Amino acid sequence: MRVLLSTIGSRGEVQPMLALGLELERLGARARLCAPPDFRELIAGFGLEFVPVGPRVSQAGRGTPPTPEQRRAMIAGTVTDQFEAVGAAVADCAVLVGCGALQIAAHSIADAHGIPYIYVAYAANTLPSQHLPPPPLGPGVDATADNATQWKQDADRWNALWAGPLNARRAADGLPPVADVRDHIFTERPWLAADPTLGPWPEPGGGDVWQPGAWMLREPAPLDATLEDFLAAGEPPVNFGFGSMHMATETGRAALDAARALGRRSILLRGWSGLTVPEDAPDCLTIGDVDHQALFPRVAAVVHHGGAGTTTAVARAGVPQVVVPQRFDQFYWADRVSALGIGFAHAPGEVTAASLKTALTRVLTPETAARARELAPAIRTDGATRAAERIIALAR
Structure with missing residues (x-):
C-alpha cells in the first residue's frame, strides 16, 4: 500500500510530512512525498521517494511585488503545476494526504482517482472556528470584525483568488465546480497536526477536527x-x-x-x-x-x-x-x-x-x-x- 503526501511551502511544511512518511514506512506502508524541489536532498536522505512540484520556494517573496496580472499568472501556474505533479504521483496510491493551505489541487485529484483525501493543518487558527480569527493573509478581511465575519470574508477571498483556475481545471477533468474553494480544500473533517497542550483546537469536544499531536521526527540527528x-x-x-x-x-x-x-x-x-x-x-x-x-x-x-x-x-x-x-x-x-x-x-x-x-x-x-x-x-x-x-x- 502506498500513500501520497503532498505539501507546498517551506521546511516547516515539509518536515512534519517527512516524519509522517517515515512512520508510514515503519508500519509497513510505502510513502511518496510531493514537495517543492528545494527539499529533494533532504527527503532522499531519509530514503523516501520524492516527486517535485512547482518552482523552488526558497527565493519566493524577494524582489519587487508582482503586478495584478503577474499575480493572476502565478496563481494559474500554481494550479497547473499541482494538477500535473500531484496528478502523476497519485497513480498507484491508496490515500492522498495534503498539508498546508496551498493544497489547491489535491482534493480534486483524489476525487478524480476515487481515493480518500485527508487535509492537515499545523495551527488551530488556520481552520475556521468561532473562537479564533483567521490568520492575516492580505487585504479582504476586516481584522476589527467578529470572528464569524472574518471567516466569511476569508472564504470570499479564497474564491476570488482560486475559484476560476481551479474550476477550469476540474471541468477539464470531468469534475463539477466547487462553490467554496476553502471548504473544499479543508474538507469537512480536517486533521490538526499540532500539540494539544501547546496549540489546542478550541471547539468543545473537538467537533469534526481530529488532533493527533505534532508530527516530529522520531530520532534527532547528531550535531557536528x-x-x-x-x-x-x-x-x-x-x-x-x-x-x-x-x-x-x-x-x-x-x-x-x-x-x-x-x-x-x-x-x-x-x-x-x-x-x-x-x-x-x-x-x-x-x-x-x-x-x-x-x-x-x-x-x-x-x-x-x-x-x-x-x-x-x-x-x-x-x-x-x-x-x-x-x-x-x-x-x-x-x-x-x-x-x-x-x-x-x-x-x-x-x-x-x-x-x-x-x-x-x-x-x-x-x-x-x-x-x-x-x-x-x-x-x-x-x-x-x-x-x-x-x-x-x-x-x-
Whole structure:
C-alpha cells in the first residue's frame, strides 16, 4: 500500500510530512512525498521517494511585488503545476494526504482517482472556528470584525483568488465546480497536526477536527563536531534563527549585540536570509541547517519566527523562547507561548539589539525557565505514529 503526501511551502511544511512518511514506512506502508524541489536532498536522505512540484520556494517573496496580472499568472501556474505533479504521483496510491493551505489541487485529484483525501493543518487558527480569527493573509478581511465575519470574508477571498483556475481545471477533468474553494480544500473533517497542550483546537469536544499531536521526527540527528565544541566551551548560549523568513541583513548583528549585552554567547542559524555577523566573533557560532530536537535542549533560550514546528521543538526542549512573528500562523504561536508563560511575544516584524535584549531579559528568568521545563513533558511525541496508524486503517 502506498500513500501520497503532498505539501507546498517551506521546511516547516515539509518536515512534519517527512516524519509522517517515515512512520508510514515503519508500519509497513510505502510513502511518496510531493514537495517543492528545494527539499529533494533532504527527503532522499531519509530514503523516501520524492516527486517535485512547482518552482523552488526558497527565493519566493524577494524582489519587487508582482503586478495584478503577474499575480493572476502565478496563481494559474500554481494550479497547473499541482494538477500535473500531484496528478502523476497519485497513480498507484491508496490515500492522498495534503498539508498546508496551498493544497489547491489535491482534493480534486483524489476525487478524480476515487481515493480518500485527508487535509492537515499545523495551527488551530488556520481552520475556521468561532473562537479564533483567521490568520492575516492580505487585504479582504476586516481584522476589527467578529470572528464569524472574518471567516466569511476569508472564504470570499479564497474564491476570488482560486475559484476560476481551479474550476477550469476540474471541468477539464470531468469534475463539477466547487462553490467554496476553502471548504473544499479543508474538507469537512480536517486533521490538526499540532500539540494539544501547546496549540489546542478550541471547539468543545473537538467537533469534526481530529488532533493527533505534532508530527516530529522520531530520532534527532547528531550535531557536528564544530557545534559540539562550541557548546562545550562555555555556558549554554542563546539560539537565534528565523527559518524561511526573509529578515533584514542587520538581524545577525542585532542578535550578537543583544546576547553580548546580557553576557551570553550565541548561535545564529543562517536560514533563508543567509544571516551572518559582521566580524570574527568567537562568542557567536553561525551555522546552517541543524536538528532542532538535538540542539534546543542545550541552549539557554531560543529566539525564532514562530513557525509551528520550531515553536513545538522549543517547547519540547523545555527552554524559554522569544517569538518574533512575521506572517500567517506565527502570530497565533506567539500568543500561545506568552499565554502559557514559556516565553515572550516580541512585536511583529524586524528586530533591533535593544528589542532583543528586552525580550531576552523577560525570558531568561528562573520563573520562565521553570515553567518551560514543567510544560515540556506534556508535549506529545507520538503524533506522527497515531496519524500513520489511522491512515493505514483508512486505506484498508
